[in-house]
Amino acid sequence: MVNAIEAKEIVLKDLFDSKFLFNIPGYQRPFSWEEDNFNQLFDDLYEALENEEEAYFLGSIIMQTKSLESDDSGFYDVVDGQQRLTTLTILMATMRDLSSSQSAKRVLHSKIYQEPNEYENKSENVRLKVRDKDKQFFKEHVLEMGGTKRSIEGIKLTDSQKKVVNAIEVFSKKFQIDKENIDQELLDEFIKFLLNKTVLVYVKTSDLTSAFRLFSVLNARGLELTTSDLLKSENLSVIVEREREYYQRVWETIEDELGRDELDKLIGFIRTIFIKEKARKSIYEEYIEMIYNKNRSIKGKGFIEHLNRVANVYKDKVLNAEICHQQDSVMFFNLMTLMRDHLKISEWIPPFIAFALKFPQENYFLPFLKQLEKKVVTNWVRGLTPTERIVEMNKALQIIEQNTNAVEIINHPNFNVKNIKKELEVTFTDNYFYQRNFCKYILLRLDIFLSENSNIKKSYAGTISIEHVLPQNPTQGGEWEHKFNSDQREVYTNRIGNLVLLSRKKNSSANNRPFNEKKISYYQKGITDFDLTKEILSYNDWTPLTIDKRQNECIQRLKSIWVD
Structure with a gap:
């Protein structure tokens, strides 16, 4: 059966009448319109009134039918339009309490509050039910007769309640001649225009999915769900x-x-x-x-x-990134924050959560995280497609679900990558390693490896740049051109052995300095906290042989992290 969708144009006086009772469901955000929204709404209405427009269109309301009576009156959840409906309710309540006309007060009050009527089988009700947290405040300061003039002194207001008070203040000032007097003529004309000339379109359906599909198409002024x-x-x-x-x-x-x-x-x-x-x-x-x-x-x-x-x-x-297992807490923090903040993928998080839920003993967390990282990073480095990587992580989820022993999961063959050892070596020795999207992560992982025994928490936040020791564009005729000919620069510049990390943006002019000057300017003035970079201080010169040596050291370290 196809769910019927009804769309209809309606004037405001009929929308806020006996056929409609509205509820703001719990999933909706709190009332959040700002002063600019209130001013814009009023000014648009006032301009339409001044220009004697036949009608002013106020947008659409999307609602889900929750119950329907034989007379076609209904109770509806507001899917889209709650900010407008709430604001219009506050506006009508404010005008009700400012008006000197008992007739106007009675009409406006009927639009926001349904009196009990035993002859029509109508129970006492409000036209718009707001979220439970704000229900009592909204009743006392908006819905009840005289509520908008009630003092808020001594009340600790929530953010949404502050918005309600702000709306009342904005709308009240619009009708003030001075602090003591209200422009009753303007107020009277505005009430008539609002009730009779303001038009909305309501769209209603009994199916929540249909309602939200409509919402995604029609939503304009509201806040996206x-x-x-x-x-x-x-x-x-x-x-x-x-x-x-x-x-x-x-x-x-x-x-x-x-x-x-x-x-x-x-x-x-x-x-x-x-x-x-x-x-x-x-x-x-x-x-x-x-x-x-x-x-x-x-x-x-x-x-x-x-x-x-x-x-x-x-x-x-x-x-x-906190665990109570003291022995592993620092390394867990360092590795978790690195993966969380610098992996460009997130498919590893569901397996970690599933493992932590099933095996809450925290001494297992770091060993499992290391195995998970090994699988995730090597899949990324090898160039697996997103779909292929997701399949691999779903295999990990199945392994977790099917096994009752944490150690067996940690040691499962699925996490063994020795069979791709040669493939990884080829990738890590690439002459264009710098240009690979995983370059920074690998360098940061090496930095963690070097500090693993220091018991120091590392948070790789802020600006982190990759620095070439042998610069990418050396000064013509300078030291670097004498040490490396053009063919050597092509081979060595972007290799992992030539790359370090800096906790600041690059300085292109300083980057071209001779090696010993770079050591002083970059590595001895607090520019870096990276152990990977501090290693450069142990080198007296930077040549092709130096880069080869460091390249080999980096690759051996990476193999010890993930392969050996």
Whole structure:
């Protein structure tokens, strides 16, 4: 059965009437319009009023039908347009409380509040139900008669409540002649125009997926919803009402701690752990079709509790890179932050999370992370396609799922790369190593290797540049041209043996200095904290033989990290 989608143009007085009751679902962001938005809305309406326009179009509202009565009145979740509907409600409440006309007060109040009516079987209700966190404040300071004039002194306001107060202040000032007097004539005309000449288009459907597809096409002024928003709604909707508020708080705490972008990433990682295949549809659709529909017990409380457990692992072990196992804590921090911040790929994170959830003993974390890094980096260096790399990581997920012994997983043949030893050597000896997209990561990994016994935490943040000891463009007739002829420069300049790291941007003029001057200017003035670069101090000269020697040292170190 195809879900019906209805689209209709409607004036504001009919949208805020007995046929419609709106709810802001828990997945929506808090009220977040700013003063500029309030001013823009009012000024646009005022200009249309002044120009005696027949109608002013205020955009579209997308809503999901939650219940429908026989008289075609309904209760709807607002998918798109909550910022506009909330602002319009505040505007009508402000005008209600400013007006000296009892008739205007009564009409405006009816637009935001449904009085009980036993003859029409109408219960007491509000036209717009906001998020639970703000419900009481919104009731007392907007919905109730005189609420917009109620004092907020002594109330600790949330960010969204501050926005509500700001909107009331902005709209109130628009009708003030001075501090004591309201322009009742303007107010009266504005009320009539707003109710009768302001037009919106509502789009409604009973299917949430259809509603969000429409949202993605029609959304203009609103704030874009994410996968986490959609899944929040899906999971909260199946939890009984007495428990829903608790689980909504759990979700929002996760969102506050991680941030929306990180939460969206995490939800994608969880999807990979469940399905172990490359995504073929949107993450939201795959959750519905391949996770929830196959195991309904996962949906609701079970999923939010699982999300909370995974979020704690992700936050503590990946984002904060912390473990309590003292012996491994520094190396774990250094390697995890390097992988997190400098690998250009993220498919390794789901296997790490899956392993950490299944084997919470932290003495296993560093050995597994090293094996995982070996597999990920060698796949990257060998030039596997994104699809091929994902397949390899999904194999790792299957190994974790199928084994009950952490040591057996760590020592699994899947993580052994000795069979590609020669292939890796060829890549590492490439004369154009500098131009490979993994160059900086490899150099940073060598730096960690050199400091492995120092027990010093390294955070590779900020500006990090790759420096050529033998410069790329040496000064004509200078020392470097005497030490390296043009053929030698072609061979040696971009080799790994000629590359070091600097914690600053390159200085092209200093880069061309003679070797001993470069040592002084770059390596003895706090320009670098890299052990890889400090090694240069032990060299008295820089020649083709020097680079060959250092090249061999670098390759032997890389082999000891990943192959031997």
